[in-house]
Amino acid sequence: MGKQLLLENINVQGISTLEVYRANGGYKALEKALKMQQSEVVDEVKKSGLRGRGGAGFPTGMKWGFIAKPEGVPRHLVCNADESEPGTFKDRFLMQNKPHMLIEGMILSSYALGANVSYIYIRGELLYVYHILEKAIQEAYDAGLLGKNILGSGFDLELYVQCGAGAYICGEETALIESLEGKRGNPRIKPPFPAVSGVWGRPTVVNNVETIAATVPIILMGGDEYAKIGIGKSTGTKLISACGHLAKPGVYEIEMGLSTEEFIYSENYCGGIKNGKKLKAVVAGGSSVPILPAELFLKTAKGEPRLMSYESLADGGFATGTMLGSGGFIVLDETASIVKNLWNFTRFYHHESCGQCSPCREGTGWMEKVLHRILEGHGKQSDVDLLFDIQSKIDGKTICPLGEAASWPVASAIRHFRAEFEEYVNHPEKIKDVKHYYNMRNLQPTA
Amino acid sequence: MPKVTIDGIEIEVPKGTTILQAARMIGKHVAPPAMCYYSKLKVSGGYCRTCIVRVTKGSAANPTPMPKPVASCRTEVMDGMEVANYTSEQNLIDRKGVVEFLLLNHPLDCPVCDQAGECHLQDLSYENGSANTRYDFDRRSFEKIDIGPYVQLHMTRCILCFRCVNTANQLTEKRVHGVMNRGDVSEISTYITKSIDNEFSGNIIDVCPVGALTDKTFRFKSRVWFTKPVDANRECKKCAGKVRLWFKGEDVLRVTGRKDQWGEVTDWICNDCRFEHKRYSDWNIEGPSHIDHHSVISQNHYELAKLKLDTGKQLKELKSKKQVDKK
Amino acid sequence: MSKEIKFTDDTMALVQRMIKRYPEGKQKSALIPVLHLAQMEFDGWLDAPVMDYVALILNIKPIEVYEVASFYSMFNLKPVGKCLIEVCRTGPCWLLGAEDLVRHIEKKLNIKDGETTPDGMFTLKTVECLAACGTAPVIQVGETYHENMSTESVDTMLNDYKSSGERKTHFDKKHIKTQL
Numbered sequence: 001m002g003k004q005l006l007l008e009n010i011n012v013q014g015i016s017t018l019e020v021y022r023a024n025g026g027y028k029a030l031e032k033a034l035k036m037q038q039s040e041v042v043d044e045v046k047k048s049g050l051r052g053r054g055g056a057g058f059p060t061g062m063k064w065g066f067i068a069k070p071e072g073v074p075r076h077l078v079c080n081a082d083e084s085e086p087g088t089f090k091d092r093f094l095m096q097n098k099p100h101m102l103i104e105g106m107i108l109s110s111y112a113l114g115a116n117v118s119y120i121y122i123r124g125e126l127l128y129v130y131h132i133l134e135k136a137i138q139e140a141y142d143a144g145l146l147g148k149n150i151l152g153s154g155f156d157l158e159l160y161v162q163c164g165a166g167a168y169i170c171g172e173e174t175a176l177i178e179s180l181e182g183k184r185g186n187p188r189i190k191p192p193f194p195a196v197s198g199v200w201g202r203p204t205v206v207n208n209v210e211t212i213a214a215t216v217p218i219i220l221m222g223g224d225e226y227a228k229i230g231i232g233k234s235t236g237t238k239l240i241s242a243c244g245h246l247a248k249p250g251v252y253e254i255e256m257g258l259s260t261e262e263f264i265y266s267e268n269y270c271g272g273i274k275n276g277k278k279l280k281a282v283v284a285g286g287s288s289v290p291i292l293p294a295e296l297f298l299k300t301a302k303g304e305p306r307l308m309s310y311e312s313l314a315d316g317g318f319a320t321g322t323m324l325g326s327g328g329f330i331v332l333d334e335t336a337s338i339v340k341n342l343w344n345f346t347r348f349y350h351h352e353s354c355g356q357c358s359p360c361r362e363g364t365g366w367m368e369k370v371l372h373r374i375l376e377g378h379g380k381q382s383d384v385d386l387l388f389d390i391q392s393k394i395d396g397k398t399i400c401p402l403g404e405a406a407s408w409p410v411a412s413a414i415r416h417f418r419a420e421f422e423e424y425v426n427h428p429e430k431i432k433d434v435k436h437y438y439n440m441r442n443l444q445p446t447a
Numbered sequence: 448m449p450k451v452t453i454d455g456i457e458i459e460v461p462k463g464t465t466i467l468q469a470a471r472m473i474g475k476h477v478a479p480p481a482m483c484y485y486s487k488l489k490v491s492g493g494y495c496r497t498c499i500v501r502v503t504k505g506s507a508a509n510p511t512p513m514p515k516p517v518a519s520c521r522t523e524v525m526d527g528m529e530v531a532n533y534t535s536e537q538n539l540i541d542r543k544g545v546v547e548f549l550l551l552n553h554p555l556d557c558p559v560c561d562q563a564g565e566c567h568l569q570d571l572s573y574e575n576g577s578a579n580t581r582y583d584f585d586r587r588s589f590e591k592i593d594i595g596p597y598v599q600l601h602m603t604r605c606i607l608c609f610r611c612v613n614t615a616n617q618l619t620e621k622r623v624h625g626v627m628n629r630g631d632v633s634e635i636s637t638y639i640t641k642s643i644d645n646e647f648s649g650n651i652i653d654v655c656p657v658g659a660l661t662d663k664t665f666r667f668k669s670r671v672w673f674t675k676p677v678d679a680n681r682e683c684k685k686c687a688g689k690v691r692l693w694f695k696g697e698d699v700l701r702v703t704g705r706k707d708q709w710g711e712v713t714d715w716i717c718n719d720c721r722f723e724h725k726r727y728s729d730w731n732i733e734g735p736s737h738i739d740h741h742s743v744i745s746q747n748h749y750e751l752a753k754l755k756l757d758t759g760k761q762l763k764e765l766k767s768k769k770q771v772d773k774k
Numbered sequence: 775m776s777k778e779i780k781f782t783d784d785t786m787a788l789v790q791r792m793i794k795r796y797p798e799g800k801q802k803s804a805l806i807p808v809l810h811l812a813q814m815e816f817d818g819w820l821d822a823p824v825m826d827y828v829a830l831i832l833n834i835k836p837i838e839v840y841e842v843a844s845f846y847s848m849f850n851l852k853p854v855g856k857c858l859i860e861v862c863r864t865g866p867c868w869l870l871g872a873e874d875l876v877r878h879i880e881k882k883l884n885i886k887d888g889e890t891t892p893d894g895m896f897t898l899k900t901v902e903c904l905a906a907c908g909t910a911p912v913i914q915v916g917e918t919y920h921e922n923m924s925t926e927s928v929d930t931m932l933n934d935y936k937s938s939g940e941r942k943t944h945f946d947k948k949h950i951k952t953q954l
Binding site for chain 1: 492494499545548551
């Protein structure tokens with residue numbers, strides 16, 4: 001096992017309480033940060049090479065550096081806890097077990113950014129985690145870790161949690177901001193970027209839960225030390241949500257650069273494929289990243305071992321590579337049907353499209369219908385090319401990345417598993433037991 | 448002032464001008480089509496994606512091309528920017544894709560649609576669409592709702608441009624309609640049966656690019672190309688009273704706002720002018736309207752004689768107006 | 775709905791507390807949390823008069839509430855049963871048998887996805903990813919996550935809820951006091 005920076009002490013009894021968290025070294029990073037200059041905290045994060053853990057992998061220090069600082073206008077830090085990408089459940093795991101780590105990270109990050117009111121936007125389904133956070137925040141207030149003059153530093157911070165109400169799109173930072181403002185989760189057209197005009201038109205930084213939590217060990221050990229962990233530009237540790245056909249699914253903290261083979265097969269991690277089956281394909285970073293067949297996932301096209309890092313997973317571009325994304329690691333064994341799996345993902349994106357811009361609104365539904373037709377045994381010869389063409393018409397034409405998130409799985413599944421699609425179209429009799437629900441819409445239950 | 452080159456034509460524009468506005472200043476031959484952007488609205492654009500263009504050079508300072516097509520209506524020009532609209536083959540392919548999406552669920556009921564003949568989607572599909580559809584599933588349908596005595600809502604025709612919602616936001620404090628649900632079942636609705644009535648509600652008919660919102664008092668009265676547009680005015684306490692009357696013989700079948708060459712109203716008009724004054728005697732007639740946006744209607748070239756006389760003057764006016772718009 | 779549409783004093787106090795979390799004049803930001811409380815208070819769903827009441831409290835147009843309520847999948851615009859059973863149907867849950875669970879519940883309760891039992895006890899709804907893929911398949915009932923579910927554990931779960939008879943539709947009343 002590699003270094004455990006985020007999941008350290010996660011199994012300690014009562015670690016979710018302030019008392020136990022502090023007894024295990026909690027809030028030491030905050031004490032240290034508050035004695036530093038704000039810019040020094042930013043510098044440490046820059047030096048650490050930390051990259052956004054929500055999926056995009058954008059350097060966090062650089063993002064912080066973009067925040068506008070107009071005179072007299074409050075700034076805000078907003079934590080993106082709208083974890084909804086299929087295959088991803090690391091933030092939920094961290095928040096429910098170590099809520100104070102997120103709160104500590106929020107306080108020191110807010111200090112670095114000069115924000116005096118910060119928000120944690122958590123998805124509505126996680127109401128029970130919302131209550132855990134509310135309780136932890138109250139503990140922090142009672143201990144003088146939040147509110148006025150935190151630990152005698154003169155720094156004030158109000159921290160609030162807001163819950164959403166069921167919309168994947170609110171994980172997109174501008175949709176999240178809209179939702180925080182009490183509106184429909186329609187992504188904004190950029191520019192302006194949130195760093196200039198975010199929540200209520202004020203400069204805002206939106207960071208993922210894991211990103212903010214990672215600032216705690218970074219301050220404790222120093223940015224340079226943190227940057228020594230990992231490989232190349234993929235520094236530090238990453239939480240991976242491993243799921244699907246695995247012997248031991250769960251949340252693992254890995255040092256960047258671990259080989260994909262070790263991650264899947266080592267007893268320290270996923271322990272191999274469930275029931276001794278063979279690995280067929282992996283979706284490495286949440287449902288939206290390109291799916292890769294086993295051989296390309298374990299070794300790059302050049303024949304080098306594939307590593308768990310931003311660069312290695314992306315090696316070969318979309319032709320033979322994928323992305324680290326949010327670390328939602330979905331494993332499919334030899335029994336899984338790529339076409340059915342793709343239909344399921346596509347239905348998800350169809351259901352979650354906000355409906356604002358036409359390519360995504362219309363295209364996601366169309367792709368779902370074509371895939372459903374194939375699965376019902378009514379596919380046409382032309383359907384595979386049609387699907388590929390539809391996704392290409394969505395990709396890059398939309399306001400927000402949901403369009404791409406819907407396109408990439410389709411493009412990659414056809415790229416790597418075309419024969420399977422054609423088999424379904426040419427031999428519909430082979431499609432056994434099509435078990436799936438075709439709910440065009442069930443946002444609203446009927447009475 | 449930044450200089451931008453669109454389809455090889457350079458123009459200098461005030462700072463803050465969008466690519467689409469700059470293209471319109473150059474002229475029709477380079478201006479991208481727009482289904483949701485509306486220059487008279489303070490907030491609009493960005494949704495439909497028909498106005499996408501390729502930015503082949505970001506700016507003089509940073510010449511890197513933009514990797515994806517951008518919505519020209521929401522992208523400000525930078526000094527030294529180079530844009531390809533009709534000169535980029537890929538851009539035209541991309542736009543064709545967008546048009547296909549817009550038409551995907553749009554019913555082919557043009558023969559019974561009152562908007563036919565002045566429909567922007569008809570123009571758009573004629574110019575950028577293909578003759579065949581690749582979509583062979585049922586088109587979506589909605590429960591019909593009644594939004595009052597003046598405006599007819601045909602939700603199946605709606606392309607969700609948000610113009611009517613933005614118009615209501617701009618013209619009234621009491622917007623009662625909006626976009627419900629999400630994704631491809633989003634719909635314009637009042638949610639609870641309620642009519643849309645405020646003094647300027649009729650303007651949502653004019654801004655609608657398709658036949659989703661049409662004039663109930665004109666319903667099935669005539670095809671628009673059989674009616675003759677005439678500019679007229681009256682003293683009105685609520686609005687400027689500058690309208691367009693649509694005659695069939697001696698009868699005024701319809702009153703609308705006057706629209707410019709981009710199909711956008713020049714003045715908002717009140718419901719009183721629009722729905723309650725349909726007698727010839729209510730109006731001071733100014734003369735035949737010049738229409739150059741919609742091909743079907745402009746087949747009646749009867750106004751050309753007058754137009755020729757005024758061409759020089761009109762162009763001057765248009766130019767000075769654009770300067771005002773920019774500010 | 776026969777009863778008067780008015781939050782209890784405790785809920786109202788919490789609503790006021792939530793409004794104060796946002797800058798002055800930005801009280802609309804509290805809309806989503808307040809709608810959760812409204813669902814809690816008024817039988818697990820949002821009738822139009824309830825939404826109008828929320829609009830009044832937040833001093834916004836009713837249409838702004840309808841637009842938001844209809845956007846988010848957790849807001850029910852039609853009546854639901856006392857116990858809202860939400861089965862995750864996405865990706866990993868589906869790979870590991872969520873489909874079978876849905877069929878099993880449908881058969882057992884004799885309702886289809888999206889329907890409510892005639893006694894008003896259960897509503898079945900399939901939902902998208904609940905961020906618990908490592909313990910798939912997952913069922914959410916009210917605020918509670920039921921993980922690693924099987925047809926057997928579903929049976930036990932349904933029986934437990936039936937005998938307890940408590941309301942399980944998202945925001946749980948018991949938190950009102952603690953968060954005041």
